Amino acid sequence: MVWQMIDGGVTAPLGYQAAGVTAGLKPSGATDLALIYSEVPAVPAGVFTTSCVRAACVDYNQRIVARQEPVQAILCNAGQANACTGLEGWRNAVECAELTQQELQIASAVLVASTGVIGRQLRMDLLRPAIPQVVRALRRDGSESAARAIITTDLVTKSVALSGEIAGKNVKIGGICKGSGMIHPNMATMLAFVTCDAAVSAPVWQEMLTRANAGSFNQITVDGDTSTNDMLLALANGQSGMPMITELDSAPAQQLQEMLNAVCQAMAKQIARDGEGATCLLEVNVAGTADVASARVMARTIAGSALVKSAVFGRDPNWGRIAAACGRSGVYFDQTKLHIQIGEFVVMTEGTPQPFDRQSASQYLKSELVQVFVRVGEGSGTGTAWGCDLSYDYVRINAEYTT
């Protein structure tokens, strides 16, 4: 299947509008309230944090998605996470959703998302007047404005859109996201919102999103911390005019899955590259395990190792740390089969260290994209994970945040 990258983010697919406005939740005065709106009711899907300390919005959305209720909007604020806020936090989440529904004059549900400091109540005094504002600001080219309003410590906005042909119709899928660590319970929760004009049944759409997430957002790591607010939401509104997909193993379903995977992976890589303090994107490819799950775990372990990450920051081709991370990943392998490559530099084969040009390898580690390849045997399992280096700036950003 062929698709192409296009502009437009979440408003690239037909029938979507978006906006971002300033409610006053961020001390900086930057925009902090975003709305994504589908002109017709859409089929929702969602993947949520596995933490048992969860923000009110996570519980709220999960109920709506589980019931497969039609959804027509996603409201997201940055500034307060609305996590650890008890019953008041729950009531505020519900009120935000209902106010948005009223302003939009829709019967379908509104999903809500928050990111920011844990343990502080939403500033409802600021949000109540801002919700009508953000509804009035909705535009068919409003994706970038929404993308800007959801970021926190992120240095750049993150967005992607693809266009492809499925069942004779042009189908578009777009996304915006935020996150500057894999998860930062305080400031930089990972939130990702996908819009799509394909027609797909709710159970199939949910399964597709779960699969796309497994090979993308679940494979990035900045600091190993999982947030109270993490969520990936996806809407499919059918406006492309294609016939409804109802079977996961149909050709149109597979084509849509490929596009969804690509959108999620592109966003995941943007998050890893913008990891707090990061100076490069680290991509780790593992092959030769018994199955995909094992390869993914090992790739994540390597990409998440503080020692590997600091070696990359130091431009130090210190491959022993990669070997050690493989060994402790929990995936068993025969160490005499271990093959490790940093870029084009083979540093170990058959478990034996190889001579290599350290100077050139160190130079390679200055690249914008640093790739590590690991093979641990003859199995067919492969997996990729993305992360970033660990720099002084990661410590600075996270040590000096609230004080």
Add this chain to the structure above:
Amino acid sequence: MVWQMIDGGVTAPLGYQAAGVTAGLKPSGATDLALIYSEVPAVPAGVFTTSCVRAACVDYNQRIVARQEPVQAILCNAGQANACTGLEGWRNAVECAELTQQELQIASAVLVASTGVIGRQLRMDLLRPAIPQVVRALRRDGSESAARAIITTDLVTKSVALSGEIAGKNVKIGGICKGSGMIHPNMATMLAFVTCDAAVSAPVWQEMLTRANAGSFNQITVDGDTSTNDMLLALANGQSGMPMITELDSAPAQQLQEMLNAVCQAMAKQIARDGEGATCLLEVNVAGTADVASARVMARTIAGSALVKSAVFGRDPNWGRIAAACGRSGVYFDQTKLHIQIGEFVVMTEGTPQPFDRQSASQYLKSELVQVFVRVGEGSGTGTAWGCDLSYDYVRINAEYTT
């Protein structure tokens, strides 16, 4: 049971000698070869890294300990880890053990340990002449000299000794260890050696060590990386003259277990406090889980969170990160029961944020020992973990190591 802290480290118990000499393996020229010797054959016990990329010495020792062979010495070098070194590495480990045996003129086994850079062969040209040297240097007060020879990036030597009365006899137990991160596959593997003059059967001694390890070395974390070389070895030589312990649930066994726990915990805390770049010791106490294992996991998750660690370094009483770490630990609890305390500052009770004096709490985080208390319910499980803050110096040390 009452015991007291005494001086003397691994040579405090009766019948032990130790030494450290310069073989020339460390570029700095500091001492780098240590020997611990029991004047009579001793019962060994050991706990080893769970990594499947393992140094030759790990495999070598594990075989001897599993067979419960009598052991009379532990030889340890710093400089090369002898990991990822294939068959040549294995042969070198065996040769080191055999040379030491010959020089000591003993029939009992010699255990070997290495720490340093992965993937480089032991400098046997330097070790062969140094082994007779270290045997000649053995002294009954040589513990500190041995402790100095095993350290790498450690800023201080680590040692402890206790004296207590068991079954009417004075029993002593001592230890030295090294490690400046929980594990640093490259430079700072965790090694700990315990000596004891109690009389105890091999299976009981092994079980005791496994238990002591679970509540001490397994509960410290500096960076979450597990080494290829980690090991905890313990010898019991019976020289105290006490009757042999053969039952785990006997009173003398329980007394010895308490002393062994205390020795291991003291060493573990010394390692966490000396974590690379650390400016304080972080102690996390969790209570109210269903069992001890759950409490320990949660305590480790909190102590190991990069976000919690950087907040402590920044003296930022950012308790939301602690709540988030609890939530993602994999231990289920009801978040409306969550209680969090930083020192004496109660920041959350019944899942609700509490007002507290941020200024004073920030001041408290400048302490040498920072304690966090978490209660998640009414269960009887409790657990403690130790770690340290994440500072600029951690990044500097690990980014700039080999280049």
